Amino acid sequence: MFKAADLLAQGRTAVAEASDRGLALRMMGGIGILARCPSAESAPLARDYNDLDFFGLSRDSAALIKMFKELGYTAENRFNSLHGHRRLLFKADDDQHVDVLLDHFEMCHKLDLRARLEIDAETLTLADLAITKLQVVEANDKDLTDTVALFADHDVSEDAEVIDSGYIAKICANDWGLHKTLTNSLERMSQYVATLEGISHDTVAARLKKMAEQIDAAPKSRRWKMRARVGERAKWYELPEEV
Amino acid sequence: MSAQVQGRSAEPTETQVFARDSTGLVREVGPVSSAIYNLSYSSAPLSIALMLSLAPAAYLGGNMFLATLFTLLLALPTAFVFAMFTTAIPRSGGDYTWISRSISPMLGFASNFSFMVWAVFIIGVYGTLVPSSALAPLFRFIAAEFNAPGALKVSKFLTEQAGTLIVGTLLVVGGSAVLIFSRGVRSYIRVQNIFFGVWAFCLLMLVPVIMLLTSKGSFAGHFDSYVKALGGPAHAAHTVTASGIPHPGFSLKESILLVTIPYYALGFIYQSAYLAGETKRGSKGVLMAMPGAQIISAVFFCLLIAAFLTSPGRSFLAGLSINLGHYGLEPAPQYPELAAIASGSTVIGLIIMLANVLFYVIWVPLSIIMISRSIFAWSFDRLIPEKASAVNSRTHSPVNAVLMIAVVCIGAVVLVALEPSLGALVVLLGQTLTFVCVGLAAMVFPYRQAAVFAASPFNRRIGGLPVISVVGGLSAACMIAMMIILLEDPNSGTAWSTNPGRVITCGIIFGGGLIIYQAIRIFQRMRGVDIDLAYREIPPE
Numbered sequence: 001m002f003k004a005a006d007l008l009a010q011g012r013t014a015v016a017e018a019s020d021r022g023l024a025l026r027m028m029g030g031i032g033i034l035a036r037c038p039s040a041e042s043a044p045l046a047r048d049y050n051d052l053d054f055f056g057l058s059r060d061s062a063a064l065i066k067m068f069k070e071l072g073y074t075a076e077n078r079f080n081s082l083h084g085h086r087r088l089l090f091k092a093d094d095d096q097h098v099d100v101l102l103d104h105f106e107m108c109h110k111l112d113l114r115a116r117l118e119i120d121a122e123t124l125t126l127a128d129l130a131i132t133k134l135q136v137v138e139a140n141d142k143d144l145t146d147t148v149a150l151f152a153d154h155d156v157s158e159d160a161e162v163i164d165s166g167y168i169a170k171i172c173a174n175d176w177g178l179h180k181t182l183t184n185s186l187e188r189m190s191q192y193v194a195t196l197e198g199i200s201h202d203t204v205a206a207r208l209k210k211m212a213e214q215i216d217a218a219p220k221s222r223r224w225k226m227r228a229r230v231g232e233r234a235k236w237y238e239l240p241e242e243v
Numbered sequence: 244m245s246a247q248v249q250g251r252s253a254e255p256t257e258t259q260v261f262a263r264d265s266t267g268l269v270r271e272v273g274p275v276s277s278a279i280y281n282l283s284y285s286s287a288p289l290s291i292a293l294m295l296s297l298a299p300a301a302y303l304g305g306n307m308f309l310a311t312l313f314t315l316l317l318a319l320p321t322a323f324v325f326a327m328f329t330t331a332i333p334r335s336g337g338d339y340t341w342i343s344r345s346i347s348p349m350l351g352f353a354s355n356f357s358f359m360v361w362a363v364f365i366i367g368v369y370g371t372l373v374p375s376s377a378l379a380p381l382f383r384f385i386a387a388e389f390n391a392p393g394a395l396k397v398s399k400f401l402t403e404q405a406g407t408l409i410v411g412t413l414l415v416v417g418g419s420a421v422l423i424f425s426r427g428v429r430s431y432i433r434v435q436n437i438f439f440g441v442w443a444f445c446l447l448m449l450v451p452v453i454m455l456l457t458s459k460g461s462f463a464g465h466f467d468s469y470v471k472a473l474g475g476p477a478h479a480a481h482t483v484t485a486s487g488i489p490h491p492g493f494s495l496k497e498s499i500l501l502v503t504i505p506y507y508a509l510g511f512i513y514q515s516a517y518l519a520g521e522t523k524r525g526s527k528g529v530l531m532a533m534p535g536a537q538i539i540s541a542v543f544f545c546l547l548i549a550a551f552l553t554s555p556g557r558s559f560l561a562g563l564s565i566n567l568g569h570y571g572l573e574p575a576p577q578y579p580e581l582a583a584i585a586s587g588s589t590v591i592g593l594i595i596m597l598a599n600v601l602f603y604v605i606w607v608p609l610s611i612i613m614i615s616r617s618i619f620a621w622s623f624d625r626l627i628p629e630k631a632s633a634v635n636s637r638t639h640s641p642v643n644a645v646l647m648i649a650v651v652c653i654g655a656v657v658l659v660a661l662e663p664s665l666g667a668l669v670v671l672l673g674q675t676l677t678f679v680c681v682g683l684a685a686m687v688f689p690y691r692q693a694a695v696f697a698a699s700p701f702n703r704r705i706g707g708l709p710v711i712s713v714v715g716g717l718s719a720a721c722m723i724a725m726m727i728i729l730l731e732d733p734n735s736g737t738a739w740s741t742n743p744g745r746v747i748t749c750g751i752i753f754g755g756g757l758i759i760y761q762a763i764r765i766f767q768r769m770r771g772v773d774i775d776l777a778y779r780e781i782p783p784e
Contacts, residue, residue, distance in 0.1 A: 058426075062636035078623045079783050081632050082335065082520045085427045085639035087268065089783065106269045240267025241524055243783050 304494025336620025367655025475571020685715025
């Protein structure tokens with residue numbers, strides 16, 4: 001395991017370096033959430049961190065490989081040769097991993113985040129950080145605590161400064177599978193939050209509820225409605241493999 | 244995969260919490276696409292064409308259904324070995340990675356080198372087959388249906404040396420360009436799936452229906468009209484049937500030798516293993532993509548054989564390959580053209596002929612992908628320069644590897660165009676030798692890579708013996724039996740009695756791989772690089 005503060009400092013260094021080089025790079029994952037959520041620094045939401053996750057653009061792929069090498073990381077050439085158009089992998093001397101997702105976030109659901117990188121300077125937006133955690137079908141302990149940290153520290157509203165429920169509701173209104181997973185996750189989170197001590201249950205629960213209501217209220221696209229007719233008879237998510 | 248673990252909740256809760264250590268990766272090629280890749284690589288259309296034209300004329304007394312069943316039984320254990328290895332060591336390079344980590348790096352390289360040399364050669368064969376077996380019949384059909392003498396001239400040109408050379412070279416260049424300019428394997432796979440879908444509907448579904456619904460008399464009428472439209476003699480169907488060799492009755496020996504033909508398709512239906520780094524890894528999906536695809540292919544093989552034995556019948560098929568000039572069609576029409584003729588419809592006939600072209604067109608790039616993944620694996624292990632696995636910074640395609648393969652493949656096109664006797668079947672012996680090595684590697688894998696075996700989905704034992712070892716032994720034995728058949732069959736192109744030189748060539752290529760590996764090892768050691776270190780690990784991919 002690695003010290004959260006060290007990883008966060010490494011993340012900020014990489015983002016600043018990328019910015020200096022004119023490259024779009026944002027933190028995401030656990031460290032991205034730590035950067036935005038003070039509650040993730042202490043119990044019950046503090047946790048161990050294994051790696052650093054970033055989001056970038058595939059057009060910068062070669063420049064990002066060069067930058068991370070210059071920052072002292074070793075590129076996983078084998079992995080990058082095969083998957084480098086959508087993902088880059090690096091390793092530090094102490095076996096710490098750095099993941100750089102490019103253009104699309106693709107786990108249980110696929111999200112096009114290319115146009116979202118310009119909104120916030122250091123991390124993905126709060127809404128995107130929330131979606132990347134809520135779209136996980138088989139959530140682990142870290143996904144749950146990270147999500148609670150986001151909703152504990154940030155309000156939910158149709159505003160990019162907070163967790164933008166309008167944006168989340170809009171993409172869910174066009175993708176039945178994502179809608180299904182996110183609403184399931186929000187329900188699961190409500191149960192999970194009730195079991196935690198040392199946080200404001202009411203605040204988090206109210207924000208989760210508000211998010212769920214906004215997602216449900218958004219007018220759905222024709223594509224969404226057609227897929228809804230098939231329902232759960234067809235699998236609506238992917239289960240990613242570990243690398 | 245994901246194991247359910249205890250959550251951090253203070254009280255019991257129904258919330259399920261799963262274990263996952265790192266950010267997940269959704270690999271690009273799903274099980275259905277893998278199965279289609281394998282079915283496409285298996286060259287079923289060519290194999291079926293060879294079966295329907297060669298079996299009645301050259302394997303007298305051979306039973307096509309029984310030969311298909313024998314082939315399936317001989318090849319099925321290898322399909323299972325490939326499926327098990329793909330899930331246990333899902334890395335690029337297939338047999339190279341498995342054998343190098345289970346037996347020895349030298350044998351792994353020699354086995355894979357030999358396989359890839361023959362894979363390049365078969366691209367050369369395909370390069371010449373596209374003009375002669377796909378485009379020429381299409382233009383001939385157009386000439387007959389639209390009374391277009393110009394199209395007939397084009398058709399004839401495509402069967403001549405210049406035509407096969409030009410189109411074959413263009414095909415390799417075009418296929419390479421597609422791979423260079425496409426981003427990732429996913430975009431190619433999408434095209435592959437569409438082309439295969441069209442081909443499968445037309446050639447595997449429409450064609451059998453047409454032939455089963457067409458009487459012999461009706462077919463003869465359509466065939467006579469077709470030949471006449473192309474300036475051939477009257478009553479051509481009768482001429483063809485009369486020149487066929489009478490069926491001498493069932494022969495077990497010929498049925499066994501006939502295995503050569505369906506083996507060309509059913510024995511090479513697990514090549515998605517070579518891009519295992521990019522394919523999804525569920526064990527059920529891999530079983531569907533390899534042994535499953537093999538069984539599906541065998542079923543369609545039998546369906547097409549049954550359809551063409553119904554109409555136009557065995558005597559007609561036997562006569563097609565004999566005395567070509569007597570009935571005015573040269574080269575002899577293959578089954579897609581026969582089905583197009585039987586349909587009696589210009590539109591349906593054109594659809595069938597175009598679908599046939601689609602299949603041949605996708606074959607070359609999919610083979611280049613497979614070979615490029617072996618080059619990647621060699622490069623990752625420092626057997627060849629790192630530049631070989633370099634990717635374009637914009638498209639992220641493996642430009643150098645594809646260009647290297649393209650140059651060698653164009654050489655293969657030239658070789659096959661200049662020496663047409665080097666048919667497709669010649670590759671079988673050399674590639675089967677690789678399969679024997681894979682079977683042997685499977686036998687020792689649980690003992691040489693105990694931890695990897697234990698972590699794999701196929702880690703069960705029977706009577707204390709690992710299942711993969713048992714299936715590996717069976718696979719090696721079946722592939723040795725297959726090699727004996729290929730050495731005995733005078734039509735295989737590698738019969739010891741008629742083509743000892745080609746058999747020796749197979750050995751030289753394999754032995755060359757052993758020597759090349761040792762030379763590289765010594766060269767790298769002189770530079771201070773110990774390549775043996777690479778074989779002690781299975782890095783992330």
